[in-house]
Amino acid sequence: MNPMICDPTRRHDFLMLFEVADGNPNGDPDAGNMPRIDPETGHGLVTDVCLKRKVRNFVSLDKEGLENYGIFIHEKGILNRQIEQAYTDLKIDLQAEPKDPTDGKQRKAKGKGQGSEVDSARTRLCATKYDIRMFGAVMSTGANGGQVRGPMQLTFGRSIDPIASMEVSITRMAVATEAEAENQGGDNRTMGRKAILPYALYVAKGFFNPAFAKQTGVTSDDLAVFWRALEMMWDVDRSAARGMMGCRGVYVFTHESSLGNAPAHKLFDRLHIEKRPGVVSPRSFADYSVELNATNLPAGVELTALQEG
DSSP, rough: OOOGGTTSOOEEEEEEEEEEEOOOSSSSSSGTTOOOOTTOOOEEOOOOOHHHHHHHHHHHHHHTTTGGGGGGOOOOOHHHHHHHHHHHTTTTTTTTOSSSSHHHHHHHHHHBHHHHHHHHHHHHHHBBBBBHHHEEEEEOSSSSOOEEEEEEEEOOOEEEEOOOOEEEEEEEEOOOSSHHHHOOTTTEEEEEEEEEEEEEEEEEOOOOOHHHHHHHHHHHHHHHHEEEEEEEEGSSSSOOOTEEEEEEEEEEEEESSOOSSOHHHHHHHHEEEEEEOOOOOSSGGGGGGEEEESOOOOTTEEEEEEEEE
């Protein structure tokens, strides 16, 4: 891996290509869990929350047991308990009453924890929770850990072409209860439905801000883990509902300056994707032509392709 893309003092903008075949990449609970779609254009959408969930899951496996790579937002995780643990680690008693009445007003206004205590708790949480350090978090849900604006931000993934989602019928041989078995005749089949996309290629965009990274304590190792996650997180997140998903490209534009040497949108415009001649309904990555113009990059910008095709 190019060490330059792991430098937290530089700005990084990146593009990620990923595909889904015969699966549902991100169901919409407001639409019967059908694949998310832009109603005006018909393009498919995958939320940034969905993508960050995959990153979190990969990091929790890759760095399991390491204190500084804990995950704040995880399944059945109790947020307030984790925030309170930060105070416990710092030996700050949240139940103690302040001696100065002024401090008491401040404590009441801010919730559990005074101003300097909140700052200490926030620093502790950033140090121990990878996803807070990278993505930020609101930690004032009871016990007060303040708020963190994360240096790594992602957009929704959007499909290159309009998607054609479909529902397929499925059957289940078994039944859940004896009553259900008695009410069914024949071979006891239970009918159901499953939403899938035959194929779709998505592009998501991301941005790393070194100014925020300095505040949260992001290290070069943190960035290395993130880039590895973008390539490998699909393989530890398999399920029957998602079909075949995988990364088809990660392109990182690294700036010499912490503020950046070129607008991100102009760099992203260098990626050109279109269906190959004669292809009407893409069913594989080979049905697309992917070209990235890496010539004559703006001064101070370097391109690293982590994965192609």
